[in-house]
Amino acid sequence: MQKDKKQFKIADRTPLANAQNFITDRKLIERIVRLGGIDKTDTVIEIGTGKGQLTGELCRRSGYVYSVELDRRLYEHAGRRLAGISNLKLICGDFLRYALPQRGNYKVFANIPYFITTQIVDKLTGAPNPASDIWLIMEKGAAKRFLGIGRETEKSLLLKVRWEMEIRYYFRREDFHPMPAVDSVLVHFSRKETPDLTPKEYAAFRGFVEKAMKYGICGRAGMLTKRQAAAALGRAGLPHGHRDGVTLYIQWLCLFRCWQQLYGRRH
Numbered sequence: 404m405q406k407d408k409k410q411f412k413i414a415d416r417t418p419l420a421n422a423q424n425f426i427t428d429r430k431l432i433e434r435i436v437r438l439g440g441i442d443k444t445d446t447v448i449e450i451g452t453g454k455g456q457l458t459g460e461l462c463r464r465s466g467y468v469y470s471v472e473l474d475r476r477l478y479e480h481a482g483r484r485l486a487g488i489s490n491l492k493l494i495c496g497d498f499l500r501y502a503l504p505q506r507g508n509y510k511v512f513a514n515i516p517y518f519i520t521t522q523i524v525d526k527l528t529g530a531p532n533p534a535s536d537i538w539l540i541m542e543k544g545a546a547k548r549f550l551g552i553g554r555e556t557e558k559s560l561l562l563k564v565r566w567e568m569e570i571r572y573y574f575r576r577e578d579f580h581p582m583p584a585v586d587s588v589l590v591h592f593s594r595k596e597t598p599d600l601t602p603k604e605y606a607a608f609r610g611f612v613e614k615a616m617k618y619g620i621c622g623r624a625g626m627l628t629k630r631q632a633a634a635a636l637g638r639a640g641l642p643h644g645h646r647d648g649v650t651l652y653i654q655w656l657c658l659f660r661c662w663q664q665l666y667g668r669r670h
Contacts, residue, residue: 423451423453423514423516424514424517424579424580424581424582424583424587425453425454425456425514425579425580426456426457426514426540426574426578426579426580427454427456427580428578429456429460431578432456432457432460433460434572435538435540435572435589436457436460436461436464436512437464438538438571438572438589438591439510439512439536439538439591440536441461441464441465441510441512442464442465442466443464443465443466444466445464445465445466445508445509445510446465446466446467446468446469446504446507446508446509446510447461447465447467447468447469447509447510447511447512448468448469448470448471448503448509448510448511448512448513448534449461449468449469449470449471449511449512449513450471450498450511450513450515450523451471451472451473451498451513451514451515451516452470452471452472452477452478452481452493453472453477453481453514454477454480454481454484455480455481455484455485457512457513457514458470458481458485458491459484459485459488461512462485462488462490462491465490465510466490467490467491467492468490468491468492469492469494470491470492470493470494471494471496471497471498471501472493472494472495472496473495473496473497473498475495478493478495481493498523498526499519499522499523499526503526503527503530503532503533503534504532505531505532506532507532508534508535509534509535510534510535510536510537510538511527511534511536511537511538511539512538513538513539513540514540515539515540515541517541517542517545517583517585520539520541520542520545521545523539524539524549524562524592527592528562528565528566528592533565533594534594535593535594536591536592536593536594537591537592538571538589538590538591538592539589539590539592540574540587540588540589540590541587541588541590542583542585542586542587542588543573543585543586543587543588544585544586546570546588546590549562549568549590550568550569550570550590551563551652555650555651555652555655557612557613557616559652560608560612560652560655561605561608561609561612562592563599563652564598564599564600564605564608565594565595565598565599566592566593566594566595567592567593567595568590568591568592568593569590569591569593570588570589570590570591571588571589571590571591572588572589573586573588574586574587574588574589599656600656604663607659607663607667608656608659611626611659611662611663612655612659614626615655620632620650620658626658626662627658627661627662627665631661631665632658632661634661635657635658635660635661636654636657636658639657641653641654641657642654
């Protein structure tokens with residue numbers, strides 16, 4: 404890890420406490436951290452120290468914790484609450500400017516501010532040296548979009564190339580203080596040891612998905628003819644897209660490879 408003073412500009416005193424929802428029940432905190440399988444060999448980064456309850460449990464289970472808090476008042480409060488914990492580095496600053504480790508293994512576990520969920524997920528999953536496991540408490544609707552639940556999105560398809568994703572816990576609104584107006588879940592992002600596509604293929608897949616989302620996979624303006632798509636899925640032993648238009652990630656990959664073989668050299 405680099406020294407925190409070199410990682411980002413120190414945050415101003417903008418209060419963020421009113422934009423965050425805290426979990427204070429000790430048994431619940433123990434339960435969700437236990438789901439992460441964190442042990443003394445792990446280095447953990449926490450986004451948002453808050454009042455320090457989750458931070459303390461992460462310290463108890465892990466080898467070392469780097470906890471980043473933007474709000475100066477929360478940072479100072481947590482510093483007093485967690486004083487004396489030797490395997491903790493509290494950092495006052497903006498996580499979106501925080502330099503993630505350039506090498507070595509680490510995990511992320513955090514109850515994040517919901518209004519910057521997408522920026523946080525993009526930063527973590529797109530890092531040159533991403534975490535092996537990312538555990539984020541986020542709004543349920545956002546989680547469904549990232550995971551492609553109900554219907555794959557451009558975001559979910561691109562994430563799935565490199566990440567296994569799963570909702571591991573469903574919270575009650577009253578689990579938080581103050582109580583949020585939305586439902587919340589704990590999402591686990593597990594980095595694939597070998598991505599499904601090479602970097603070059605990933606770039607082509609991104610372009611394929613963007614165009615297919617705009618013009619459709621099949622049809623006159625689509626990426627493939629219906630016959631081409633049916634043949635590709637049939638050869639792979641995969642079902643056709645459902646009548647409601649839902650197509651699964653594995654089907655998208657199959658159709659992308661078919662498109663690449665037929666037209667890839669032209670693009």
